[in-house]
Amino acid sequence: xxxxxxxxxxxxxxxxxxxxxxxxxxxxxxxxxxxxxxxxxxxxxxxxxxxxxxxxxxxxxxxxxxxxxxxxxxxxxxxxxxxxxxxxxxxxxxxxxxxxxxxxxxxxxxxxxxxxxxxxxxxxxxxxxxxxxxxx
Numbered sequence: 461x462x463x464x465x466x467x468x469x470x471x472x473x474x475x476x477x478x479x480x481x482x483x484x485x486x487x488x489x490x491x492x493x494x495x496x497x498x499x500x501x502x503x504x505x506x507x508x509x510x511x512x513x514x515x516x517x518x519x520x521x522x523x524x525x526x527x528x529x530x531x532x533x534x535x536x537x538x539x540x541x542x543x544x545x546x547x548x549x550x551x552x553x554x555x556x557x558x559x560x561x562x563x564x565x566x567x568x569x570x571x572x573x574x575x576x577x578x579x580x581x582x583x584x585x586x587x588x589x590x591x592x593x594x595x596x
Contacts (some may be wrong), residue, residue, distance in 0.1 A: 463505065465558035467539035470515045470527075474554065476543065478509035481551065483565055485584065488572040490521060493512050494540055498580020501556035502543070503565055510552050516541060525592065569593070 461480075466473040481502045489502035518534040523529050528546040533539060543553045556565035573582045574590035582588055 461565065462553065462582075463503070463510065463564065464560045465554060466539075466560065467514075467537050467541060467558060469535035469537040469539075471536045472516055472539070472541050474510050474558075475514045476505070476510040478505035479569075480505055483556070483568050484580075485567045485570045486572055487570065487576040487580075487582070488524065489575060490523065490529070492575070492577070493554070494519075494543075495557075498577050499570075500523060501542075501565060501567065502553040503556055503559070504548075504551050504553050507544070507550055507552040510542075510554070512541075551579075563577040 463478050464475040482504045485499050485501050487499045492498060494500065497573065514556055515535065517535040519531045521529055530544045533540050534541060539558060540555050541558055542555060545551065567584065569587040570584045571580050571588065571589050572587045573590055576582045
């Protein structure tokens with residue numbers, strides 16, 4: 461499928477032909493804070509399938525697992541564009557809110573549901589995990 465998106469001011473944009481490997485809503489503390497919302501919605505695709513245009517600023521932090529996560533955002537408007545996880549170097553996690561076609565995002569699961577704030581309750585019929593599901 462064709463995937464494209466951009467930040468609020470349009471200075472950072474991305475596009476590519478990529479099938480999402482997974483689509484998730486995450487309620488972990490880091491995702492909530494970096495999205496300035498109750499959760500972050502992300503589409504994981506092959507990193508080499510996406511071309512990023514414009515300059516991003518990156519912020520590196522450690523996830524609960526101890527893995528390094530890099531979050532990229534537009535230095536002009538502050539929009540979060542994508543993240544990268546050192547444990548999955550072949551993937552890029554596009555923020556669903558930046559998609560040109562928001563209907564292209566269809567969450568398959570919710571992670572860290574136990575951390576959802578009351579004002580952003582998990583209302584999802586699919587799989588929900590209190591923390592991160594086991595990999596493999």
